[in-house]
Amino acid sequence: MEAHELSFEPDDRYNAFLAVCKKAPCGKGKLAGIAVAVKDNISTKGIETTCASKILKGYIPPYDAHAVELLRHAGAAIVGKTNMDEFGMGTTTENSAFGPTLNPCDTSRVPGGSSGGSAAAVAGNMVRMALGTDTGGSIRCPAAFCGIVGLKPTYGRVSRYGLIAYANSLEQIGPMGRTVSDVSTLLQVIAGKDRHDSTSYDRPYTHTPVADVKGLKIGIPGEYFGGGVDPKVAGVVKTAISRLEELGATTVPCSIPSMKFALAAYYVTCTCEASSNLARFDGVRYGPAADTKKSWHDAYKEVRKAGFGTEVRRRIMLGTFALSSGYYGKYYTKAQVARENVKADFARLFSEVDLLAGPTMPTIAFRLKEKSDPLSMYLSDILTVPANLAGIPAISVPCGKADGMPVGLQIMGRPFEDECVIDAAYAYEQAVK
Amino acid sequence: MMSEDQVIVGLEVHCQLDTKSKLFCGCSTDYRSDGPNTHVCPVCLGLPGAMPVLNKRSIEYAMKVAKALNCTVLHESEFSRKNYFYPDLNKAYQITQYDKPLAEGGYLEIESDEGGERRIRLTRIHVEEDPGRLVHMGNAERGKYSLVDYNRAGIPLIEIVSEPDMRSPKEARKFLNKLRATLEYLSVFDSEKEGSLRVDANISIKGNERVEVKNITSYKGVEKALTFEVTRQKNLIRRGQRIERETRHFIESTGITQSSRSKEQEHDYRYFPEPDLRPLHVQSWMEGIVLPELPDARRERFVAQYGCSLNHARTLTGELKLANFFEHVVAADPKGLSTLAATWIADTLIGELNYRSMNLESVDAPGFTELIGILKSGILTDKSGIDVLRVMLDQRMNHQSCETSAAIVDRLKLRKVTSVTLEKSLTYEIVPNPILTAITEVLTEQPGAVDDFMKGKKGAFNFLVGQVMKKTRGCADPGELNRMLVEALKKKEV
């Protein structure tokens, strides 16, 4: 087989990339010669992978994430690593140790996060597709803010092997692209069972999108249009949903009562898991070396204090607290109960409807530095985290503009019915083309 | 009945399972003879993004143990993360089992101090990964630096937790010995591998706080550490002082326990379920697990089949290799040889091996079998039998090979002298020391070398040693040879 190289020298005016491969090897296959950007928390053999954190500066993984291996097999050219909120902790890509990424639609605004670099690289026409990761909306939020398509697959549909874990039980690697077709093609390549990931399922994705929603029953949860959702955004999304009705779908109002606990359940679970996942970054094996003249305990403290950003330290401390003895039952256990309730609510709804639809984000993209208060940033995840808690597939597809900025229509489906979610998004996309 | 100062002991025993690959990756577990960090991969190095995949075989091994120890395998068990910082812990958490262990309950029977069997109840058995290993350059506290070796990281361990049912350090030792035997019979554990067993012990004197002793790494160490603790705790009580609830570390070299800094007791491990592994549902595997003959059954068989005394049977079956050795020795003539072989192995051979710090593998099995045959024929006295055994073992120790029993008997002319009547009690021919004979011969045959030695040539002495060694066909003990040759040459000088 002939080896090729794709030369890639983008004009990265949005700070979308943390690393660029000017000569990216590529081959034959489904993605032959297509430039694909990879979020910087996905391990790439031989290419620095930092999770946008100082603590991993200089870390060059000796192995490829399973999804990356599949990209290479499909002939894709991995052209660079994209900026993100440090370790995925954020909704704006401002929490990067290497500077924020700007929104290509309006550079005074954030691209969303945490996969903001991947979204900006696609929206800014630097690459055709990108891999993102979605722990609580990290693919769908920047897709909505930048006006592209992003899918969080069903939990277990894509191997997480090589994804530097932030919150293992919630996150998935997923495709981002300008069109639903591209997203679908990328999912074809990366989905399937991986023996290195015990939580992956043998559910490959071989589907080609069909623009057909006739006879589908779509639930419209009241919570997705409640307080906190910008009426302009809600209006744009409602118009999009009526378009789906025109195409033959029926809609029914419904409710997800457990939504009021979703955000708390999400933040407890993800910070608990993060506090454990990030404990290994101690300066002994990767990143800036610990000072060996100090005792290991002091050296760890110093390395971790200097290496992690504020938001990461905050979440590590929250998670450490929630897991500590005497509090575990109050927080972690309760969060898991709430999570089961969310799952049960979705299961109940999906026995009545085929899909759920609503806005991806409650607002349009924030202005840079607008979300300085962490709590108000956490609140903006309210519409995306339920899908992560339940492990169901969810897509964001552009559905118009509010105040000149893109708005995303979110469509959620039953577990392992990513096909149905993609078809509905495709039908909408084709109808408004 | 428990007396006032009754000792109460419970053990937590960590054993490495003897699988071919590690618990969560494909790396080989056969790391001991290789360089540091040579049996590693992204998973057992804990590299970012790597994920554990459970090795089914290690669960099968652990379930064998659970079945042999009469435990109940839970319908659902799960792995949890035990979070703490330590440089040998690559992920800063250990994947272990916490509130849903693989198995619960069960018991192990040991011989009680008063004789008879005593049942020691078990609390649970769980599976976990071994951390890496630190190599301190110099002293651990003040040394310049430490190196980390992750070869051991991810080796499967089982932790067997007992109820506080043991009543003396000796019983604790017996519990461990019995546990070791059971695990070896199951072929899931190799006690001879360095560091394959680690024990934490809880010990208290009735009515007082309990103390945890950590870091015990040998079978003897358990008895030593606990004996030290019993004395220490009883002394404190006698002086009217309170025993503090604390963790102490056993110092193998000095045989004492030392209080650990209180910091370590404040550990909050923040356990939570390992999200990268699915819960285990393996209860149904139990039916498929076929156990081999275990120590108790084999002991009873030895009594029934070979007519061994209970004590001999207990000793012989107390170690898998010993039991196999016994059956090998008597295989040719079980009826005729078993009583004699049992006595000679249990009462004599073990002692002689321990004295030489030799293990059973270094015994020449055919040679020993022949010796038992010779003893059976009645041409050797017991004392001569011991002499032959000692020669065999010494030769094995020094040269890895030895003469046959018959050759030793003939060379040392140990046959009972038949002309001597039995009334005169047993007498033997006086046998000249073969080394001395060889020395005398060499000194006569090599006058030149003797001369050179007298003139102070060091090489001449080595030459003479070589000649004597040759004459004794390599069977002379080098130390003894040297000493006797020096003596003989001194006599020449005079």
Ligand SMILES: [Zn+2]
């Ligand atoms: Zn390994």
